């Protein structure tokens with residue numbers, strides 16, 4: 001299929017009398033609550049107007065409202081997705097495709113591969129050979145196939161903590177055991193503890209899961225960090241799974257270093273990278289991700305012993321291709337917006353929220369809050385007999401007193417104790433409301 005063939009596909013649809021119904025800038029599109037709103041003309045995007053997702057089976061909003069009640073969830077700030085409307089070019093591409101009313105199996109979409117290669121080359125100087133890419137209907141299924149291929153049941157898998165809670169599930173699914181390598185926090189910045197990490201490797205350790213940039217702390221790892229890590233893992237024969245799903249979100253002044261651009265062939269060959277458009281362009285439920293590696297043996301193992309099926313979703317592919325080929329401007333504006341919101345969170349919390357501190361993020365759209373002092377003021381600080389952590393009780397306290405839903409740090413491993421994760425990928429008006437509610441709740445303890 002020719003380069004940027006989504007354009008050709010649209011031409012085909014038009015030729016077949018299936019011209020897309022709408023989607024140009026200025027079109028009226030429905031809101032989640034059934035109203036209509038006009039997309040601003042030109043290429044300025046509106047992240048400010050609140051875009052309600054209530055009533056759309058959203059995990060961040062509807063699931064929490066079902067759990068706790070509408071009054072408690074004035075602002076949903078849990079699940080790591082965005083509340084913004086997606087880039088108009090993606091909606092246009094999806095509309096064009098939906099006009100063709102057939103969703104039979106797809107062939108390997110070369111234009112999609114080209115969009116992946118172009119994006120990574122253009123934005124990060126990362127060269128990916130198309131034949132080294134495997135598709136996946138999510139980063140999780142891809143990580144699970146990899147772990148199945150490399151890690152026998154009962155073996156140890158290293159991950160850094162605080163670390164993304166989904167990794168624990170992946171590790172459980174393959175019957176392996178999570179070995180937590182705590183990050184070190186000093187002067188408000190997390191860093192890797194390489195000595196501790198190497199000490200934890202033994203004959204039963206086959207894989208290390210890297211999160212770059214890091215969920216939940218927002219750390220963006222430097223080239224030196226990655227080289228030292230890579231040297232240890234390669235020497236000790238531990239394969240590196242580099243989950244770079246958050247790579248497009250990097251705070252002003254920081255740089256994302258793709259693991260696969262490290263200046264050592266052996267280190268890169270000992271790795272597999274996982275990416276997706278899902279976080280960057282808010283397409284998580286379209287289930288479209290990919291992995292790649294310069295090591296053909298690793299790819300064979302993932303396909304073979306890992307039983308990886310390259311599941312692919314038509315609408316996910318159409319959306320991903322449009323995102324990578326046409327929506328860079330939208331993403332850049334969103335990055336500025338998130339940067340501004342991070343600044344707002346930092347200055348607001350510093351000035352007006354007693355007993356809470358912000359760990360300055362370097363990437364992601366997550367805010368990592370030190371609430372240890374706040375917890376001390378409202379809680380015994382003990383883990384209950386039923387296993388409930390102080391952070392889980394504090395989550396309930398915030399639902400009741402501040403009407404916000406944020407995630408307990410204890411979900412991210414033992415080093416998440418005393419912290420909460422707040423997703424700020426929403427209208428700044430809602431972030432301000434959440435912070436103001438938090439300030440009032442904390443002023444009462």
Ligand SMILES: Cc1ncc(COP(=O)(O)O)c(C=O)c1O
Nearest residue numbers: 080138139140164215243245289
């Ligand atoms: C680090 C990380 N990896 C993977 C995922 C989920 O990936 P997917 O939805 O593609 O399975 C998330 C979602 O929050 C994440 O933060």
